[in-house]
Amino acid sequence: MYLADSRSTPPSPTPAVLGRRSAVPGTVLALGTVSLVTDVSSEMVTAVMPLYLVVGLGLSPLGFGFLDGIYNGVGALVRLLGGYLGDRGGNRHKAVAAAGYGLSALCKPLLLLAHTGPLIGAVLAVDRTGKGLRTAPRDAMISLATEPAQRGRAFGVHRAMDTTGALLGPLAAFAVLRLAVDGYDAVFAVSGCIAALGVLILLLFVPGHRRTVPGAPRPSGSARGRRATWQLLRLRGLRRLTVCAALLGLTTISDSFLYLLIQRRLGLPAHLLPLLPLGTAAAFLVLAVPLGMAADRIGRRRLFAMGHLLLLVGYGLLLVPLSDGWTGVLPVLVLQGAFYAATDGVLAAAAADTLPPAQRGAGLALVGTGQALARFTGSLAFGAFWSAWGTGIALAAATGGLAVCTAAAMVVLRLTDSQVTTERAS
Amino acid sequence: MTGKGRLLLLLGAVLVLGSVAAFAVHHAVERAGGRGRPQPPAAADGRVWLAAPAGAGRRMIFRNTAGGPHRDELASVPTDRPEAQRATSKLTCLRFSAAGGTGICLQSAPGPLRASYRAVVVDERLNERRSYPLPGVPSRARVSPSGRLVAWTVFVSGDSYGATAFSTRTSILDTRTWKLQDNLEEYDLKVDGSWYRSLDVNVWGVTFADDGHFYATVSTRGQTYLAKGDIAAHSLTTVHSNVECPSLSPDGTRIAYKKRVPGLPADSPWRLYVLDLRTMRETATAEHRTVDDQAVWATDTTLVYALPGKSGTDLWTVPAQGSGTPQRLASAASTPAFIG
Known part of the structure; x- marks a missing residue:
């Protein structure tokens, strides 16, 4: 059955796509709206949290950092669980997603009650679990809601809406703080209301528990079509994709390190550091849909691998800066945003x-978790390189590693493509 | 449910949630914007100078955190009558320190996308001399005894979801040459006698001995140290462990600091200690609550520090030699400096 599904997903456009582009499915727009609204809510909290901890509560938040590793590990495992639970009983994705969104929404009012470092840390951990x-x-x-030929565009639309919310959140939070000095409780309350709205939408x-793909095979609840999550790695296509995503994740520099590199190597004043994520997000927002559509046209695996070439160029511009200041910084941010979009x-x-x-949920979780854990391991390694040999060597090593992994991924993923083509042709 | 029913339900929810959100914001505006309704202790516009006129006596200058029109403004009271009406200036600060006629004020200003922060160096009459944009939330500020050097620490937060990864950035500014040493993490660091380099090094809480030397907290791999800094040599050398937010006594012989005492609950891990720099003997003060502040020496024998209070923080005082009991010095006040 899965073979039939994978064969029905050509990397090149079908005549139907060329002739007329169908609208983005309502489910995707609804989920995009949920993500937009939820990101406004969560980024409101994220934006004011440092100020709240240090100025509002007078806490020294240094101790928080070491928990990050634990949160990352727990988050990765919970993601696998979410994917697995969503697949159970045929299709319970909506129920599991609602539980996740609901859990995070509940955390916002809890922030009004938590006033000590460890309690706030615990609430943020639960938020992350959601x-x-x-x-x-x-x-x-x-x-599942999208025609296979247009999945790239559908995910692009969703990511663009998601990023829009992330950009609007801080705006909303600081609007509240401008109205009310020290109004952190108001920020959390508004954030909670917005999160609740997201869950309601x-x-x-x-739509839940209903096949939304026209003509797609019926979901199989039977034991025959199912297998344990890890056994999904026996699917050649998924295995190759997971291995490539993990390899590339190992050599991708984490956002915070990249921004530090940009600031140090391109001579950007430190107080402008908080503006850098905005540049990346803006580029991601603008390019997510066009690159998603490009992926539908030239092949998603191919574009995924090629996206890392964009990042490679960005690292190159840091290794051998062509110019200082904003003219040097902006191209790197645009390339990083384009990398995310691709x-x-x-x-x-x-x-x-x-x-x-x-088994869509479990499989997607597997790839995502593999990538997330690899990125985490990669950033530990990058930090160690940086400590031992400084930024130049660490950056050169990451760039070299990324070049090798991108080349390897292009070979591996192209191979898969040609075999799919052969299968279809036979 | 029909499409119309769903839309109506959504509309109803938007109205209810919107009302709750509006109420919360309104409540916060009333409370903070209670700028019309001053809360005690009493405060009024007055003169706040960093040099006391001859015979005027010692004064304490601090951030007034009482609600009302003078909230967050720098205020001044006579040291011997701390509950007297506060004379307030127009300068608002999150953190403040002063010595030798120089003041350092760390401010915040909410911008459209984020709060922005700056460090303002002020003269004896609180007039701005120069200001510097800050990369994060203000945490600590200090001035060297002569008034020539100022130092500040800010928290820089990571960009990870939940913003739980923090690091510090500490800078030292020479107010004569306006040379700024942006990041003390770039100093050469000697830990337990050998040179050391690691990306996770954080430096915070400078306290000046003179215009060439200071103490500060250095942390790496989960351990904090008291480090002695040499500005000319660009170096930091650890001299003791488990020390945070050091504060050097006026006579330069002792360090008051936050000690992370094993066995205490996670939400109150610190106690206020004093370290004798000659004998390296640690003495616990009589303050048995957790203290998360860089203490200030009011005299050679008395410490002042902030604890959470009803409106912001209250200032408390305790003898440095370990005897006595803590006393409340002033309510709704933080970051004091003693002048004259």
Whole structure:
């Protein structure tokens, strides 16, 4: 059955796509709205949290950092669980996603009650658990609701809406703080209301427990079509994609390190550091849909691999800066945003191509978790390189590693493509 | 449910949630914007100078955190009558310190996309001399005894979801040459006698001995140290462990600091200690609550520090030699400096 599904997903356009582009499915727009609203809510909290901890509560937040590793590990495991639970009983993605969004929404009012470092840390951890839980079922729903030929565009639309919310959140938070000095409780209350709205939109407007792909095979609840999550790696396409995503993740420099590199190597004043994520997000927002559509045209796996070439150019511009200041910084940020646009939703779309509908959630979680854990390991290694040999050597090593891994990924993923083509031709 | 029913339900929810959000914002505006309704202790516009006129006596200058029109403004009271009406200036600060006629004020200003912060160097009459944009939330500020050097620490947060990864950035500014040493993490660091380099090194809480030397906290791999800094040599050398937010006594012989005492609950891990730099003997003060502040020496024998209070923080005082009991010095006040 999964073979049939993967064969029905050509990397090149079908005549139907060329002739007329169908609208983005309502489910995708609804899920995009949920993500937009939820990101406004969560980024409101993220934006004021440092100020709240240090100025509002008078805490020294240094001790928080070491928990990050634990949160990352837990988040990755919860993501696998979310994907697995969503697949159970045929299709419970909506219920699991609602639980994830609901859990995060509940955390906002809890922030009003938590006034000590450890308690706030615990609330943020639960918030993150909710995020881990909902990611895979949400992506599974997007892929199941969309014609296979247009999944790249659908994920692009979703990621663009998601990023819009992330950009609006800080605006909303600081608007509240401008109205009310020290109004952190008001920020959390507004954030909680917005999060609740997100959950409600999910419950009301995202169809659940119903096949939404016209002509797609019926979901299989039977034991025959199912297998344990890790056994999904026996699917050649998924295995190759997961290995490539993990390899590339190992050599991708984490956002915070990249911004530090930009600041140090391109001579940007430190107080402008907080503006850098905005540049990346803006580029991601603008390019997510066009690159998603490009992925539908030239092949998602191919674009996923090629996206890393963009990042490679960005690292190159840091290694051998052509100019200082903003003229040097902006190209790197645009390349990083383009990299996310070419790889984030595109990876989910590419993974969906290789998976039977009945195990979409678990499979997407597997790829995402593999990538996340590899990125975490990579950033530990990068930090160690930086400590031992300084920024230049660490950056050169990451660039070299990324070049090798990108080349390897292009070979591995192209191979898969040609075999799919052969299968279809035979 | 029909499409119309769903839309109506959504509309209803938007109204209810919108009302809750509006109420919360309104409540916060009333409370903070209670700028019309001043809360005690009493405060009024007055003169706040960093040099006391001859015979005027010692004064404490601090951030007034009482609600009302003078919230967050620098205020001044006589040291011997701390509950007297506060004379307030127009300068608002999150953190402040002063010595030798120089003041350093760390401010915040909410911008459209984020809060922005700056460090303002002020003269004896609180007039701005120069200001510097800051990369994060202000945490600590200090001035050298002569008034020539100022130092500040800010928290820089990571961009990870949940913003739980923090690091510090500490800078030292020479107000004569306006030379700024942006990041003390770039100093050569000697830990337990050998040179050391690691990306996770954080430096915070400078306290000046003179215009060439200072103490600060250095942390790496989960351990904090008291380090002695040499500005000319560009170096930091650890001299003791488990020390945070050091504060050097006026006579330069002792360090008051936050010690992370094993066995205490995670939400109150610190106690206020004093370290004798000659004998390296640690003495616990009589303050048995957790203290998360860089203490200030009011005299050679008395410490002042902030604890959470009803409106912002309250200032408390305790003898440095370990005897006595803590006393509340002033309510709704933080970051004091003693002048004259």
